[in-house]
Amino acid sequence: MKIHEYQAKKLFSEAGVAIPNGIVVKDPADAAKAFAELGTPVVVVKSQIHAGGRGKGRFKEHPEQAGVVLVKSPEDAVANAERMLGSTLVTIQTGDEGKQVNTLYIEQGLDIAKELYLAIIVDREVGKPMIIASTEGGMAIEEVAHEHPEKIVKEHFDPGIGLQPYQVRKLSNALGFNAVTQKSASVFLPRMCEFFVKNDCSMAEINPLIITGDGQLLALDAKVTFDDNALFRHKNFDELRDSSEEEPAETRAQAAGLSYVKLDGEIGCLVNGAGLAMSTMDIIKLHGGEPANFLDVGGGANVDQVTEAFRIILDDKNVKAILVNIFGGIMQCDTIVEALLVAYDNIGITVPLVVRLEGTNVDKAREMLKASGKQIITANNLSDAAQKVVATLA
């Protein structure tokens, strides 16, 4: 689960991690008030969307307007806010369709001595959280890793023990901090690690992390992702969810206990199991088609779930054919076909439907399909299924 910069900063601040002063603005008129309240000669107006690359992003409705701007007067703040709020920001991460900006975060201007990069992720291989830091602030870390791998420092810490003082000294040395900044780091870094663990983050990124003129560390940006598996112990995160940032079909699928990811192709897929669902997309592509989605109906798919899965697939207007690929294990093929036939009647599927079944009770299930008299194309194996579904588009 992703949250906005302003929400992440509020949580930072509650955890004692230093952030600049900032005010949330949803109405352009409030931008002037925010400017006055912040009281610095320059303030920064920042679009709040989940995607990155906001500073370089531009609005569809106002091609000259950047997603993050420096302004020097209350009038200027309002004028920018008017162009930004309600408009569509396109960044390198949003795709061409962009994202509507509904919230601005206005921050005080700061005396910046240096920009750094700081992130905490979970290192899967080691099985521990890991700090990644670099002196190259403001750049994408992938770029730094590619061009200056020597400028990236990494430090694991144990989630039960937290970041120790010697680790702060090690990081401070590696990043060239002076005594004043090291002192600031001795508070900032352990608190960030605590924040990460306490909130079950899967990623917390600060880019840039700045050193102010007087040597203090401050989170100038904040990008936080929570571990979806841990949301059960953070009920308060519900109010941080911005449904306008989520793909409606994905939210709908989640509610039905399905796992769905929308793609751009024309062949809808309905599969049991995540690995098999990915493989089904892959084999469609290998045979010259383009998958419209990833969809895993899970291990216990019933009539309601299969019906909802078909509805979600068919709501995507790009879908011109559907491939159902089921490997019946404990979930038997005939149970799936039963659900499939009911769903077929409930919905009235009008695009070609190719079904590939294998596994437990497959013969009975194939008989049921045949006996139903419905316009369903059956396939003998994975390749056959992919070829047949691609052929329906020709």
Next chain:
Amino acid sequence: MSILVDRNTKIITQGITGKSGLFHSQQCRAYAQQHRPGEDVMVGGVTPGKGGTEVDGFPVFNSVIEAAEKTGANCSLIFVPPPFCADAIMEAADAGMRLIVAITEGVPVLDMAKVKRFLQDYPETRLIGPNCPGIITPEVAKIGIMPGYIHQPGTVGLISKSGTLTYEAAWQLGQIGLGQSTAVGIGGDPINGTDFIDLLEMFQNDPGTESILMIGEIGGDAEVQAAEYIRDNVTKPVAAFIAGQTAPPGKRMGHAGAIISGGSGTAEEKMSALRAVGVEVSESPADMAAAVQRAIANAK
């Protein structure tokens, strides 16, 4: 021969009074009875608070340690819900279970970080999973949720991050007369108990295994590390398939660990790392068994 599971494995189920815990315990018991009539393989279960009762002939205990003392169990199969799974794994390790198979999907990543650290104090314990279908040594023991009959006994060691894709592979292998020595699902979570390398080592050392099929997916770099391990340590023929060649970056594909982040963890980079060390990589999921055949033929 086989790895991890043999005729001495005695299994209890943590969470046996839950719906899927009971159902799959019954299935595992039926599989054992079919192939080893008269032997006691599934010996009971644990549900705190329900000790002293019985469910469908399985004695239920309050704790793993008690179950171990009374039944001689050395393996635990875990079905408890995600919030309690880490605790269940740690309890099983502390009670001396040599093999722990966690089926549970949805365990928080940092819980697994703690479990991994905890298990360092129990070097004799091996955890498989979580979020996995389990382990099967065909016609000896099934410890998990896979349909037993699709796994024929044989000489292919099968390692996979995915459930139904493992079934698909076992079925394809069966079509061309290749069975498995043991099939292990390592699970699709970012942090798991056992990874490809551990199992590659076991299969390399297992006299009953003549070739290996590993099935990976996008996310992380376990498959790339496995490739390095294969180059230096594995002499048996290896074939591989990586799911998610068409997966978009930044999107989680069902499994918690299946995500391409920061441009790394793609199927392409894993496939080329494996190819570079001589692994027979199958481009198509329909071609996994054939890839094993090619790997065996190439080695001759």
